[in-house]
Structure formats: structure tokens, C-alpha cells
Amino acid sequence: MQFFAQNVVILGAGLLGGSLGMAMRQRNLAAKVSVWSPSESTRAACAKTDWCGTVYSSPEEACQEADFVIFCGPVDTIPPLMKRLAPICRPDCLLTDVGSTKARICAAGDQYFSGSRKATFIGSHPMAGSEKSGLPHAEAKLFEGKTCILTPADAPLEPLRRLRSFWSALGMTLFECLPEEHDRIVAQISHLPHALAAALCANLSDHPAEWKDCAGSGLRDSSRIAAGDPRLWSAIFRENESAFRESLSNFRKALAELESALDEKGDESLLQFLTKARDYRIQLNRGNSCDE
Amino acid sequence: MQFFAQNVVILGAGLLGGSLGMAMRQRNLAAKVSVWSPSESTRAACAKTDWCGTVYSSPEEACQEADFVIFCGPVDTIPPLMKRLAPICRPDCLLTDVGSTKARICAAGDQYFSGSRKATFIGSHPMAGSEKSGLPHAEAKLFEGKTCILTPADAPLEPLRRLRSFWSALGMTLFECLPEEHDRIVAQISHLPHALAAALCANLSDHPAEWKDCAGSGLRDSSRIAAGDPRLWSAIFRENESAFRESLSNFRKALAELESALDEKGDESLLQFLTKARDYRIQLNRGNSCDE
Numbered sequence: 311m312q313f314f315a316q317n318v319v320i321l322g323a324g325l326l327g328g329s330l331g332m333a334m335r336q337r338n339l340a341a342k343v344s345v346w347s348p349s350e351s352t353r354a355a356c357a358k359t360d361w362c363g364t365v366y367s368s369p370e371e372a373c374q375e376a377d378f379v380i381f382c383g384p385v386d387t388i389p390p391l392m393k394r395l396a397p398i399c400r401p402d403c404l405l406t407d408v409g410s411t412k413a414r415i416c417a418a419g420d421q422y423f424s425g426s427r428k429a430t431f432i433g434s435h436p437m438a439g440s441e442k443s444g445l446p447h448a449e450a451k452l453f454e455g456k457t458c459i460l461t462p463a464d465a466p467l468e469p470l471r472r473l474r475s476f477w478s479a480l481g482m483t484l485f486e487c488l489p490e491e492h493d494r495i496v497a498q499i500s501h502l503p504h505a506l507a508a509a510l511c512a513n514l515s516d517h518p519a520e521w522k523d524c525a526g527s528g529l530r531d532s533s534r535i536a537a538g539d540p541r542l543w544s545a546i547f548r549e550n551e552s553a554f555r556e557s558l559s560n561f562r563k564a565l566a567e568l569e570s571a572l573d574e575k576g577d578e579s580l581l582q583f584l585t586k587a588r589d590y591r592i593q594l595n596r597g598n599s600c601d602e
Numbered sequence: 603m604q605f606f607a608q609n610v611v612i613l614g615a616g617l618l619g620g621s622l623g624m625a626m627r628q629r630n631l632a633a634k635v636s637v638w639s640p641s642e643s644t645r646a647a648c649a650k651t652d653w654c655g656t657v658y659s660s661p662e663e664a665c666q667e668a669d670f671v672i673f674c675g676p677v678d679t680i681p682p683l684m685k686r687l688a689p690i691c692r693p694d695c696l697l698t699d700v701g702s703t704k705a706r707i708c709a710a711g712d713q714y715f716s717g718s719r720k721a722t723f724i725g726s727h728p729m730a731g732s733e734k735s736g737l738p739h740a741e742a743k744l745f746e747g748k749t750c751i752l753t754p755a756d757a758p759l760e761p762l763r764r765l766r767s768f769w770s771a772l773g774m775t776l777f778e779c780l781p782e783e784h785d786r787i788v789a790q791i792s793h794l795p796h797a798l799a800a801a802l803c804a805n806l807s808d809h810p811a812e813w814k815d816c817a818g819s820g821l822r823d824s825s826r827i828a829a830g831d832p833r834l835w836s837a838i839f840r841e842n843e844s845a846f847r848e849s850l851s852n853f854r855k856a857l858a859e860l861e862s863a864l865d866e867k868g869d870e871s872l873l874q875f876l877t878k879a880r881d882y883r884i885q886l887n888r889g890n891s892c893d894e
Contacts, residue, residue: 437816437817437818438818439818439820440819441883456818457815457816457817457818459816483815485812485815485816495813495816496816498805498806498809498813499806499813499814499816499817499818499821500818500820500821502802503802503820503821503824503825504820505857505860506798506802506824506857507824507879507883508860508875508876508879508880509853509856509857509859509860509879510794510795510798510853510856510879511878511879511880511882511883511886512856512859512860512875512878512879512882513790513852513853513855513856514790514791514882515878515879515881515882517790520777521787521790521791522791522885522886523749523775523777524729524749524751524777524787524788524791525729525749525791525886526729526730526731526748526749526791526792527732528792528795528796528826528827529791529792529795529886530886530887531823531824531826531827532795532798532799532823532824532825532826532827533795533824533883533886534820534823534824534883535820535823535824536879536880536882536883537880537883537884537887538876538880539880540872540873540876540877540880541873543876544869544872544873544876547864547872548869548872551864554864555861555864558857558860558861560805561801561802561805562854562857563805564801564802564804564805565797565798565801565850565854567801567804568797568800568801568804568850569847569850572839572843572846572847577836577840580836580839580840581832581833581836583800583804584800584830584832584835584836585832586803586804586807587799587800587801587802587803587804587807587828588800588803588828588829588830588831588832589807590803590804590806590807590828591733591799591803591825591826591828591829592829593814594803594814594817594821594822594825595822595829
């Protein structure tokens with residue numbers, strides 16, 4: 311089944327929304343791609359692109375005739391937008407999102423888009439962002455070879471097959487789980503690494519400025535994600551607060567394990583800890599390569 | 603002043619030692635480069651390279667006629683080796699190292715190589731390693747464009763100028779400080795990031811294996827250094843234990859700051875924390891790019 315839509319609407323045209331528009335055009339996945347953005351300058355920028363057919367200044371107007379809608383704004387803006395669009399969308403419309411959290415978004419999706427006369431919402435999380443944000447960094451190949459997590463829960467089969475074929479058509483590998491499971495996983499593999507990078511940088515900024523002249527690629531790579539948009543990330547931490555706090559507390563335990571290995575006279579526990587870490591990291595290279 | 607040596611001896615031919623040999627040959631910095639390695643297989647591999655003139659099975663024999671000696675083995679092996687070589691080295695010999703810690707190594711250097719009739723030791727730390735180790739990963743361009751930290755303390759001017767010209771000839775930017783200061787800096791910018799990456803991976807290895815299928819480039823980049831050699835890193839943590847422990851305790855404070863920002867109802871402190879981190883990280887990109 312090759313994905314094809316007549317009227318796609320991208321709600322929010324930042325890094326992910328813009329890249330989706332480009333990728334859909336490049337792969338000829340839609341007859342028409344339209345955009346709504348709350349930002350006037352983003353709407354103006356979209357109007358100048360070759361992938362965007364119509365730019366709307368209201369999401370309701372944009373979605374009236376849509377058969378595929380993708381929420382691409384910050385995670386906390388998605389449920390209020392769903393509420394506005396639920397009475398508007400056609401029953402055959404499929405809606406999804408690209409948010410980094412899923413439990414609250416999918417609960418809102420269930421609330422606003424359930425019942426046989428309604429459109430269908432199924433959550434998606436393409437692991438394809440970066441520390442960069444905004445339309446100027448968008449690129450058609452952003453999704454290629456990366457993983458997309460779908461959280462279908464009780465979604466009907468036909469829209470789910472359609473959604474799978476969409477992300478597959480962008481070159482993504484699919485991973486499916488429940489929304490709550492998704493949030494526990496990404497808390498650990500994405501939100502925690504972001505928090506560590508941010509804490510590392512916040513901490514370093516209290517030290518003499520010339521220390522950064524000594525920085526090597528170890529520090530650069532391990533802290534790269536800390537350059538991400540604070541507004542996006544504070545919304546993510548809030549949306550996924552309980553799983554995120556749990557991942558922080560798990561991490562504290564791992565750090566305590568390292569410290570107690572240091573307390574021992576011999577190096578056996580220290581070597582064991584570092585070897586366990588290395589084995590995991592080497593294994594990680596064997597998966598498909600993807601960004602988040 | 604263009605660096606040039608007659609008889610260079612590399613003690614330990616792993617990633618850094620091997621790369622030094624290659625780079626010196628490529629840039630024609632020495633009449634002859636010799637190697638001693640405690641490993642028979644490394645000695646055999648060196649004998650087959652185009653940059654290695656003679657391979658020695660004893661460090662004493664290797665260093666007898668040397669005018670430039672570089673310790674390239676694990677940090678804890680350097681002081682015992684200095685003790686063996688102090689009675690052997692010619693008075694005009696300059697010795698340095700590539701170790702990731704400096705206080706203990708430079709103290710041993712002062713002990714074994716001080717006085718006007720003795721050779722001179724000055725500590726170096728080229729920030730040019732990676733998570734890879736061993737001769738097979740060595741490359742001539744490893745040092746280009748990166749930072750080398752020198753810790754001369756009371757070194758006489760002539761050998762210091764010679765050492766500066768050596769690392770500069772390899773394309774490195776120099777940074778000079780006291781050995782103890784070096785150790786505090788690298789604890790924070792190199793050893794701490796390594797510990798965080800290792801704790802992140804050790805922690806993740808306790809979670810379901812399929813979680814790694816969801817991993818994005820955020821996790822990959824922030825954990826890359828955790829794939830480093832456990833033996834090398836446990837020696838580094840031990841050698842720099844007090845500054846390393848201090849950096850861990852600093853980091854705990856930064857993490858606690860993030861958690862108390864989360865405890866607040868509003869997002870102001872959270873945004874402030876993430877913005878401070880982002881500003882630091884963006885600034886880091888403006889320095890010269892270098893590896894460690």
C-alpha cells in the first residue's frame with residue numbers, strides 16, 4: 311500500500327513540519343500540502359516554498375477539507391488545537407502528530423476523535439529532530455533511515471495501516487507501543503540525555519570562560535542537544551513529568567553506583583561498570599541510525 | 603622555530619602513539635622515529651609501518667640515544683616508566699606525554715627529571731583521543747585543528763619552546779596551565795562527560811533491549827564516549843580522583859537545580875536553566891573544533 315493523500319494539512323511549520331512538507335513533495339505523497347502556523351513570519355516563509363500549496367491563518371479553515379492532518383507544534387499546544395478541530399474534520403480524516411510525548415496527547419486524541427462518525431487520531435513520534443529548530447533548518451531527508459514510534463492503542467486497522475504506510479514512505483523504520491510505554495522509553499533515551507547535557511552545560515557556564523578553549527569532541531558531542539530550544543524542552547519535561555522524574559532518579563542510582571565503585575580500593579567494580587556501559591554503547595551502533 | 607628531532611621514541615603505540623608516529627613522518631619532523639611497546643603484537647604491527655624506524659623490546663634500550671621521548675601509555679604506567687628511564691636519558695633529551703591527567707605525572711616528572719644534568723620532562727595533553735583505541739585506528743591527521751594543553755610549571759624556557767613548536771607543528775592550538783589546574787579543568791570538561799555517558803549506558807542496559815531500537819542521534823551522540831576503553835578510563839578516574847569526585851558533586855548540584863525548577867509551578871526557572879545551558883553550548887561551537 312503506497313501512501314497517498316489529497317489534502318494534507320501541516321499544523322505548525324518548524325523543523326519537523328517544514329521537513330515533512332519537503333519530504334512529501336519530493337516523494338510525491340500528496341496532491342496538495344497546506345500549512346497553518348500561528349506565526350505570521352512562518353506563514354509568509356511557507357508561502358514562498360515550492361511544497362506548500364495554501365497557507366491558512368486559521369487551523370479550522372485549513373482542516374475543513376483535509377484527509378490527513380499532522381500536528382507539528384510544541385506538545386502542549388496539541389490538545390487545545392484538537393479540541394478546536396474535532397467538530398471540523400471530515401470523518402475520513404486521519405490525524406497524527408510528531409510530538410515527543412504521547413500519553414497526554416493520545417488521551418486528548420481519544421477524547422476528541424473517538425466514535426464511528428469522527429475522524430481518527432493516532433500518535434506518532436518520528437525520532438528525527440535535532441538541536442536545531444525552525445523552518446530554515448528543515449530538509450527533505452530528515453526522516454530517512456530513522457525510527458518512528460507509533461502509539462496506536464485501540465486505533466482501527468485501516469487508518470493505522472495508512473499511517474504506517476505514510477512513515478514508511480518517508481523511509482522510516484516503525485516501532486509500535488502504548489502511549490504510556492512510549493513516554494517511559496523516551497524519558498530514558500531522549501529526555502534524560504537532554505537533561506544531562508543541559509545540566510553539564512549549565513554547570514560549566516559557572517566555571518572560567520577559557521575552559522571552553524580546552525573542550526574536545528567528547529564534551530561537544532555529549533552536550534550537543536543542550537543547544538535545543540528551551541521552550542520546546544520545558545514543555546516536553548512538563549508533559550512527561552512523572553516518567554522524566556523517574557528517569558532522573560534512575561540516573562542518580564547509576565551515578566551512585568559509579569561513586570561506590572570509586573570508593574572501593576580495587577578497580578574491579580569500576581571496570582565492571584565501565585565495561586557494562588561500553589558493551590551497551592557498542593550494541594547501540596548496531597541498530598539503525600536515527601536522529602531525534 | 604621549526605621543530606625537528608633526530609631520535610624520537612614513542613613509548614606505547616596505541617591510538618595516540620601511532621598517530622604521532624604517522625603525523626611526524628608526514629610532516630617530516632624527525633630523522634628517525636622508534637617505538638617501544640609492552641605488547642608483542644603491537645611491536646610486530648609497528649615494525650610493518652612506514653613511519654617506525656626501529657622497534658625495541660626494552661624502553662631503556664629505546665631511549666638511550668633519544669633527544670625526544672613521548673610517553674603514550676595509560677596514565678598509571680607513566681611514573682614507573684619515568685623511574686626506569688631517568689638514569690638512561692641524555693641530558694639534552696626532552697620528554698613529554700599524552701596522558702589525560704597531569705598532577706601525578708608532572709610530580710613524577712619533577713622527581714625523576716630535575717636538576718641541570720638531567721633530561722627535561724614537561725607534561726602535555728593533546729585533546730585528540732576518541733572512543734576508539736589502539737594502533738589500527740591511528741591516523742596522521744588526528745591532531746590537526748585541536749587543542750593541546752601544556753603544563754610546564756617551572757620548566758626551563760628552551761625545552762618549553764621546543765615542546766610548543768612540536769605540538770604547533772602538528773597543527774594544534776596551545777593552552778598552558780599548571781598541572782593541578784589542568785586536572786580540575788579536564789575533570790569537568792572530559793572526565794565528567796565520560797562518567798555521565800557511562801552512567802547513562804549502564805542504566806539503559808538494565809532496561810528492555812528493544813528500547814535501543816528507538817534511540818535517536820541525541821542518545822547516540824551524548825553517549826558515544828561511553829564506548830571508550832574501560833581500562834584507560836578507570837586509570838584516568840583513579841589518577842584524577844579528587845578533582846573527578848568534585849566534578850561529580852558539582853554535577854549533582856546542577857541536576858538538583860533542574861529538579862527544583864521542575865518542582866516550581868511555573869516554567870520560569872526551568873526555562874532559565876535550559877536557556878543558560880543552551881547559551882553555553884552555542885558559545886562552545888565558536889571555539890576551535892577539537893577532539894579529546
